[in-house]
Amino acid sequence: MLEVTFRHAFPGLALDVCFNAPPGITVLFGRSGSGKTTIVNAVAGLLAPDQGRIAVQGRRLFDSAVRLNLPPHLRRAPYVFQEARLFPHLTVRQNLTYGRWFTRAITPDFAAIVEMLGIGPLLARRPAALSGGEKQRVALGRALLAGPEILLMDEPLAALDEARKAEILPYIERLRDAGGPPVLYVTHALTEVARLATTLVVVENGVTIAHGPAQDLLSDPAHAPQLGLRDAGSILSARLVAQEADGLSRLETAAGPLWLPQVHAPLGSALRIRIAAQDVILSRQAPQGLSALNILPATVSALRLGGGPGALVQLALGGEHLLVRLTRRSAEALALEPGAQVFAIVKSVAVAQSDIFSPTPQAPHDAEP
Numbered sequence: 001m002l003e004v005t006f007r008h009a010f011p012g013l014a015l016d017v018c019f020n021a022p023p024g025i026t027v028l029f030g031r032s033g034s035g036k037t038t039i040v041n042a043v044a045g046l047l048a049p050d051q052g053r054i055a056v057q058g059r060r061l062f063d064s065a066v067r068l069n070l071p072p073h074l075r076r077a078p079y080v081f082q083e084a085r086l087f088p089h090l091t092v093r094q095n096l097t098y099g100r101w102f103t104r105a106i107t108p109d110f111a112a113i114v115e116m117l118g119i120g121p122l123l124a125r126r127p128a129a130l131s132g133g134e135k136q137r138v139a140l141g142r143a144l145l146a147g148p149e150i151l152l153m154d155e156p157l158a159a160l161d162e163a164r165k166a167e168i169l170p171y172i173e174r175l176r177d178a179g180g181p182p183v184l185y186v187t188h189a190l191t192e193v194a195r196l197a198t199t200l201v202v203v204e205n206g207v208t209i210a211h212g213p214a215q216d217l218l219s220d221p222a223h224a225p226q227l228g229l230r231d232a233g234s235i236l237s238a239r240l241v242a243q244e245a246d247g248l249s250r251l252e253t254a255a256g257p258l259w260l261p262q263v264h265a266p267l268g269s270a271l272r273i274r275i276a277a278q279d280v281i282l283s284r285q286a287p288q289g290l291s292a293l294n295i296l297p298a299t300v301s302a303l304r305l306g307g308g309p310g311a312l313v314q315l316a317l318g319g320e321h322l323l324v325r326l327t328r329r330s331a332e333a334l335a336l337e338p339g340a341q342v343f344a345i346v347k348s349v350a351v352a353q354s355d356i357f358s359p360t361p362q363a364p365h366d367a368e369p
């Protein structure tokens with residue numbers, strides 16, 4: 001667990017930061033200039049905050065009360081940047097082992113990390129002969145081999161095109177699911193948040209305005225405007241139960257069956273499905289004669305009427321939540337209020353393959369740090 005509490009004043013920005021990063025991936029999410037990189041820099045030891053405390057597994061990295069400020073190389077908090085920053089004259093193998101020279105940490109298993117990141121075939125190459133995604137996997141391997149207590153990743157996918165991003169995401173998921181060190185991950189892509197985040201920290205104008213389990217925050221109407229309404233969406237857990245003859249896949253959710261265009265995964269797989277808030281339609285009666293296949297009974301659990309024409313509704317279905325974006329007019333016409341029974345209609349084709357991914361293990365969450 002990483003614990004971060006600090007204040008720091010730049011001429012144009014006052015940072016007030018407070019969050020915990022339990023095992024898994026903690027995503028710092030916020031607009032450009034909101035202070036995400038500055039927070040990671042403070043954890044890395046590249047910035048000494050005016051006041052505060054930063055600790056990993058109870059070990060203090062920074063504590064202004066006792067003037068403690070460990071230098072970066074003693075923090076065991078390696079940094080993976082947007083661009084891989086590998087040494088061009090060294091092979092992949094030499095790049096991977098480079099970090100070990102600086103650490104007295106117990107050496108992690110080289111073979112296991114190479115296997116997890118799928119970089120075995122690349123070991124003899126030099127960085128010039130690697131794709132952007134391969135370089136990032138090597139950078140990740142180098143960071144892991146340094147025996148980190150926390151791994152820092154600042155927009156590690158930002159420099160990659162969509163195809164390379166899709167290639168590297170499963171490796172980051174593997175890293176998360178292998179029970180490795182907590183990861184502090186900066187992004188402003190909500191799709192990466194949905195796919196990777198165990199914990200979400202929302203940063204606005206230097207202040208951490210919300211933090212908690214990612215699945216909860218993503219489906220909370222109070223936070224959707226801060227995360228960006230256009231991309232708002234929540235996540236449903238599902239299990240793939242059948243591949244049907246017409247090319248659709250049948251999944252079971254706590255609220256009932258869901259049919260989606262063919263999902264490429266073994267039968268029985270546990271999956272998470274990201275459903276965009278604007279792709280859900282609500283009905284008060286069980287709809288009939290409708291083309292949509294997915295009709296899930298639900299209860300309104302929260303409602304937020306916007307200042308403009310929009311409204312956000314959170315639905316409870318079988319212990320999970322779905323976020324729905326609709327017009328204020330529709331919310332009023334349907335007399336939506338907490339406790340109202342509704343049917344959520346999800347168009348099968350609205351869910352893209354990239355919205356279907358493997359489950360994020362839930363991290364233990366404590367009270368406020």
Ligand SMILES: Nc1ncnc2c1ncn2[C@@H]1O[C@H](COP(=O)(O)OP(=O)(O)OP(=O)(O)O)[C@@H](O)[C@H]1O
Nearest residue numbers: 010011012013030031032033034035036037038039
């Ligand atoms: N050393 C510094 N001195 C003065 N201002 C700084 C310093 N470092 C950062 N800032 C300011 O703090 C603000 C936050 O910067 P930061 O890079 O942390 O934002 P960010 O959320 O990571 O943005 P982006 O997503 O664009 O990378 C910026 O306005 C920046 O100009």
